[in-house]
Amino acid sequence: MTHSPVSLRCPTERDTIALGERIGRVLARGDLIVLSGPLGAGKTVLVRGIAVGAGADAVTVRSPTFVLHHVYPGERLTVHHLDLYRLGAGADVRFLDIGGLLDSGAVVVEWGELADLSGHTPLRVVLEIDGGARVITFEDGSVPRVIAAWTRDAEVT
Ligand SMILES: Nc1ncnc2c1ncn2[C@@H]1O[C@H](COP(=O)(O)OP(=O)(O)O)[C@@H](O)[C@H]1O
Numbered sequence: 240m241t242h243s244p245v246s247l248r249c250p251t252e253r254d255t256i257a258l259g260e261r262i263g264r265v266l267a268r269g270d271l272i273v274l275s276g277p278l279g280a281g282k283t284v285l286v287r288g289i290a291v292g293a294g295a296d297a298v299t300v301r302s303p304t305f306v307l308h309h310v311y312p313g314e315r316l317t318v319h320h321l322d323l324y325r326l327g328a329g330a331d332v333r334f335l336d337i338g339g340l341l342d343s344g345a346v347v348v349e350w351g352e353l354a355d356l357s358g359h360t361p362l363r364v365v366l367e368i369d370g371g372a373r374v375i376t377f378e379d380g381s382v383p384r385v386i387a388a389w390t391r392d393a394e395v396t
């Protein structure tokens with residue numbers, strides 16, 4: 240199933256976390272979200288919200304740029320948080336066993352565009368910096384539940 244891209248403006252960090260929480264509440268085992276955008280775009284902030292939405296403890300969420308993989312065991316769902324930045328472009332990520340991670344929970348990947356994850360039908364989310372705000376766009380809708388949570392109550396730009 241495909242959807243048109245949907246963009247949302249998050250004026251503050253709090254808004255980005257709240258958006259993540261909405262996503263995290265509907266995320267399910269087997270869902271893969273790929274976050275793209277420059278350093279400081281808010282990818283890790285969004286993951287913090289997602290983990291909270293899945294029932295995990297927000298304080299454990301931090302940038303995995305120097306640690307490839309963090310696991311947040313949520314009350315409802317385990318969230319695997321990957322950051323491929325350090326691996327560089329064209330990375331071979333087979334050693335991460337993303338298929339295995341998807342069997343045990345949802346997977347959210349920062350800098351996922353550096354590797355070929357197309358075999359896992361990811362939901363691609365692009366974050367852009369616009370002054371203090373962040374513009375966050377769903378590129379396609381391979382996880383319709385997440386799109387629905389996104390557009391509900393949302394100020395769509
Ligand atoms: N609207 C916003 N949404 C998210 N983060 C914001 C926003 N405004 C400012 N920030 C700041 O931007 C930074 C985003 O950092 P981070 O999430 O680590 O980025 P990334 O993981 O994309 O490199 C944080 O310091 C956060 O406080």
Ligand SMILES: [Mg+2]
Nearest residue numbers: 282283302349
């Ligand atoms: Mg980050």
